[in-house]
Amino acid sequence: MKPIRDTQKNWASGRIETQRTDFQPDPGKVMAVEARIQMPNVTGTAAQGYWPAFWMLGAPFRGNYTNWPSLGEMDIMENVNGVNTVWATLHCGTSPGGPCNETTGLGGSTTCPDATCQSAFHVYRIEWDRSGASEQLRWSVDGVVYHIVNQGDVDATTWANATGHGFFIILNVAIGGSWPARPSGLTKSGIPMLVDYVSVYKSI
Template structure:
């Protein structure tokens, strides 16, 4: 792991002030346009701070009479699988995803909450959304930076067995072929399991089992300290600025500090790296319950606010060479 910076770069006065300003500019031009001077700065190292342009963002602005985020930006996954896809979302999760306001809503505080719920007979519901756009990518010689401000539940660890919140992305090829995993590639920007004080950053790619990404485990950070119930800024960068594929990198950030990276040379395949770092991806947010990694919920696992994922914003930035 490599730490470039230990202090956060502040948004316009404060994160809230920046967010308020952004609510008036939901469709910035690709080149930054007339609004570029009021866009919030990144919370990643200042060496690249001023060269990025905000190209997409979701501030989860509350709209009276609407509890879901805009369908212009988001697809709502429902049930226990994609149509024709692997059952239980391919991971043996036990929840059913819904669009119920009990499970997903935009709050009056302009945040998104995804809340697992458990019934009296111990069946689970939750929510999962993914961006309509599938073209989040770094251009040749450029960089892509994705950032979210998120908070996981504060329930005691013993009450979070099986709870699995995530902020992640899948390669565009998966959208049209639900069997294209892990070849399409998966970026896990943030995963927390069982309420443990760690956040996991992982890349999945290639073939399974085995392959250059060591599937089904993936290539990961091994866990970085995380505190539930507190806001964190999670960032991810695709850096293609070196100009040749084998010098490109993926980088993960937490609260303004780089915590993990994967160089292309570690993958050692231009075809696999193309899917990882050159093709478009789409962003997902969800809270799964159960699954191969966290294990199944037990009698002490709770639903509700103590295990929910709350999201302040998701922002996508690009640097164009």
């Protein structure tokens, strides 16, 4: 996905969604969703406004588009402005505020190991674990877990509304928006996010 600025200084970029909306673990099982991604290889003022992401939205969003964040959003990888940081977040409940601290969500972050997020491929992964008495979400980069959200971190209704259905998977690169800075005249056009693969695994 390659953001492009035209001669009129307007930006266009790309977004890919799965047609399937049924990604979720079976009762008592674990599902993992991962992708091997190199973020746009641009940093500093040239990266101002870049917002690459790999994430999932709850199936009820399609055809409604007004029920966020209660339906659940799991951000597997987000990055802004070319910094060497990956963010992981569960969005749920009500906005603003609510049990999930919206619009921030229940999030964590880490730096990419060994090489920066922008200069190399890394494997970004979420594990949705229903194998125990209480569900758990685990985020990792290159196999290192750096953020966990437990079912008990929110009330039962909020968790059920956010996770009691399937999800669809999204890859995109936005330019500007509510989180990163607006692009400037120094923001570099045409730097792609590279995706080697996307995989979904389920325990049996």
